[in-house]
Amino acid sequence: MANLILTVLIGILGGLAVGVQGPIVSQMSQRIGTMAGAFVVHVSGAILSGALLLALGGENIGNWRNLSWYMFLSGSFGVVLYLTLNQTMPRLGATTALALIIIGQLVMGILIDQFGLFGVAVRPLDLVRLVGAGMLIAGGYLIIR
Numbered sequence: 001m002a003n004l005i006l007t008v009l010i011g012i013l014g015g016l017a018v019g020v021q022g023p024i025v026s027q028m029s030q031r032i033g034t035m036a037g038a039f040v041v042h043v044s045g046a047i048l049s050g051a052l053l054l055a056l057g058g059e060n061i062g063n064w065r066n067l068s069w070y071m072f073l074s075g076s077f078g079v080v081l082y083l084t085l086n087q088t089m090p091r092l093g094a095t096t097a098l099a100l101i102i103i104g105q106l107v108m109g110i111l112i113d114q115f116g117l118f119g120v121a122v123r124p125l126d127l128v129r130l131v132g133a134g135m136l137i138a139g140g141y142l143i144i145r
Contacts, residue, residue, distance in 0.1 A: 018081075019098055025082055026089040038082045042075065092144075099140040106136055 021041075029037035053059060081101070088097035110133060116122035123129075 018101070019094070022085045022089050022097060023094055025085050029086045030090070034083065034086050037086065038079050041082055042078065045078070096144050099143040103137055103140045106133055 025037055025041060028040065032040070053061065084101065085097060088100060092100075110125055110129070112118060112120050113123040114125050125133075
């Protein structure tokens with residue numbers, strides 16, 4: 001049970017990080033430009049990742065050649081998220097921008113679970129999950145209005 005609680009808290013921490021990142025990157029891109037901001041975000045992320053990797057003794061970085069081709073595209077999703085925040089947050093506000101992102105994540109999560117994409121365990125969409133997803137999407141709609 002403690003493991004589940006820790007995992008949930010880590011998930012919430014990730015959501016909090018995206019919530020803080022949004023307004024910061026929005027302001028940054030207004031000051032230095034969209035792609036310059038994306039560059040700063042990813043360079044600073046690379047520096048932190050590199051420092052953590054060194055602290056952890058390199059983990060299994062030597063096996064990078066064994067990764068599937070699509071795994072090398074994962075950084076581009078961060079650029080898409082950055083550009084999304086840059087466009088939506090100044091125009092719609094933080095709550096609406098994040099609600100839209102969460103709805104998109106929910107839809108993608110349902111698809112990934114349904115078909116077991118990317119090695120994730122299959123969790124078919126049943127009535128209970130469909131109702132839960134519908135409630136989250138309805139909540140997002142109410143926030144966006």
